[in-house]
Amino acid sequence: MPDSTSDIPQLPVVVIGAGPVGLAAAAHLTERGLTPLVLEAGDRVGAAIRDWGHTRLFSPWRYDVDAAAARLLSGSGWTAPDPEALPTGAELVEQYLEPLAAVLVGRIRTGARVVAVSRAGMDKTRTANRSRTPFLVRVQHADGTCTDVRASAVIDASGTWPTPNPLGRAGLPAPGEAEAVAARRVTAPLPDVTGRDRDRFAGRHVLVVGAGHSAANTLLELGALAEQEPGTRLSWAVRSADVTRVYGGEDRDELAARGALGTRLRHLVESGVIEVHTSCTITGFSTHDDGLTVRAATPAGEQQLAVDLLVPATGFRPDLAMLAELRLDLDPAVDAPRQLGPLIDPEFHSCGSVAPHGERMLAHPEAGFYIVGMKSYGRAPTFLMATGYEQVRSVAAALAGDREAADDVQLVLPETGVCSTDLGGSCDVPAPRSADDSAAEQGCCAPQAAEEPAGACCSTPQPVSLGRAPLPLLSSSCC
Incomplete structure (x- = not known):
């Protein structure tokens, strides 16, 4: 029989990953009066970013700090960096993520690798009372032992850095x-x-x-x-x-x-x-x-x-193995949430912007489970940290029962100055997917051909949304 549901409201919301989006999720949950528990596989927060800490971001600090995180930090004596300076990955960790983790002390466990997520007492095939049954998150520790953590909801912000695409x-x-x-x-x-x-x-x-x-x-x-x-x-x-x-x-x-x-x-x-x-x-x-x-x-x-x-430098893909016991609804091409997939599929839509999206578009049949951040883009590139911050703001609002705030998703991203689609579609609406995949595999060593058009180009930048101030930005390529 599944575990009792009476204590679900008292259980934490498990956040997988202590990178920028994972810690932003914890900040928004805290601000909403919910209890986050961040599980990080590395021995310190920002473990993946530390691997490329020498690389300088192309976005200045004014884009790199989540709003709820800044509000949380403001009471700790934190001094915000120069908003126009360009931080390296190491500086992003040292001047932002580590101070934020200090404010969230007691809510973060490092050396805690999530190896599976399921429902307490039931596998993927069980339906009765599923949405009212706590999540069970299996955690592997540095010594190889495992423990189970029960959760009211799960936000997977584990990213894709550990799983680069193969070269073949x-x-x-x-x-x-x-x-x-x-x-x-x-x-x-x-x-x-x-x-x-x-x-x-x-x-x-x-x-x-x-x-x-x-x-x-x-x-x-x-x-x-x-x-x-x-x-x-x-x-x-x-x-x-x-x-x-x-x-x-x-x-x-x-x-x-x-x-x-x-x-x-x-x-x-x-x-x-x-x-x-x-x-x-x-x-x-x-x-x-x-x-x-x-x-x-x-x-x-x-x-x-x-x-x-x-x-x-062939990009990354999500590790979905730990989610095998959950009921997911993923786009068949890019492994993103199904509604998000067509908006970001690079084969048909390679604009620097993405339509505003939040909890509704990220939801799965598994109530209370969300994939956010870089992992939410699946195999698609050009994820921006700003997008992840708006995702977790919306998800936290929904988990707190504030439907109006959850649905008020707005996102303004700095324009790339170029917008192209492989099929010549508009900048705002992706061209429909083709059933013909014959051109998917192109040929490493032929001489460079003469330059060809890069695709349909927007002469006028197309804003994604108006309303909120621009949000923090970070490419999926980490720079």
């Missing part, structure tokens, strides 16, 4: 990929090229694979290293036919640092510092004592490229 085609690891990783020929995403990892890259031939902000940041750091270290050679492989979309809006971007990222990258490519390989799909790896051979399918046939190191 068809969404699968390429043959030899595991061996290349084990031999340390494939690095972690966003390595500290000019810092702690400098000696690993200096004087080497490095291949960066991917076409997002993570790739751009790594290539820029490698470009700086190449100026200082003779013999450092840079290659960049992408599946698309050209790389112009990676440059973004440049001087049209409302975030100057984000626009400058694309401009600097374009200059490195045009000057020949970076050798670009387009229409390139990796089909396999061969690891040697002196390097790595990358095999790839291209329009010209199979090609091979010999490199010393490969940096993956």
Whole structure:
């Protein structure tokens, strides 16, 4: 029989993950009079961000602090950073997340990895009294032991950093990929090229694979290293036919640092510092004592490229294994909540904005369970931290019974200066999905083709919403 429901209101709301969105959720729940319990797999808050702490965000501090978190911090003697300064990941942790965690003391458990979420006393198949039965959250501790925590609701803000996409085609690891990783020929995403990892890259031939902000940041750091270290050679492989979309809006971007990222990258490519390989799909790896051979399918046939190191920048995907006993409703293409999926699917809608969305759009058949933050985007890229802050504000309001506030979702994001859709749809409404997936797999090593149009471009930026002040911003690529 399922556990008694009489004590559900007294149970905590479990928040999985102590990153910016997870701690913002805890702040909003606290402000609403609810009791959060944040479970963090790492040994400290912001564990994932610490891995790329050397990387500077392209959004200034005025965009990087959640409103409820700021209100909570205001009574602790916290001094807000310069609103126009651009923090690194490490500074985001040290100057914001750690002080916020100190205010939430007693509500955060570190070294607590959530390995499963279910309902107390019932599995996925049981329906009777399901919504009135507490959640059961299984937690694995650093010593390997497990305990169960009962919760009134669960907010999964665990992100996607631990599960990068594989490098091979068809969404699968390429043959030899595991061996290349084990031999340390494939690095972690966003390595500290000019810092702690400098000696690993200096004087080497490095291949960066991917076409997002993570790739751009790594290539820029490698470009700086190449100026200082003779013999450092840079290659960049992408599946698309050209790389112009990676440059973004440049001087049209409302975030100057984000626009400058694309401009600097374009200059490195045009000057020949970076050798670009387009229409390139990796089909396999061969690891040697002196390097790595990358095999790839291209329009010209199979090609091979010999490199010393490969940096993956192919994005991330959600780990859904721990949610196997819950009733989820996910978009079949991107693994986001079903209603959100069509708005963010990059194959059809790659605008820098997303329609305002909150608790209703994030809800699943499993009442009281929500996926928020970067994980809510599933496999889709370009998640913005501002989006996550508005998500958890709405979810906390709904859990507190304030339906009006939960439904009042508004989101204003700085425009990228470019808006494109693969099918030429409008900036505000994604084009309908096509049943033809034949173009999904494009080819790493063909010479760069002549530049082609980056897609339908908006001449006038389209605001997502009017009303609230702009919210904090952070790309899913962490920069």
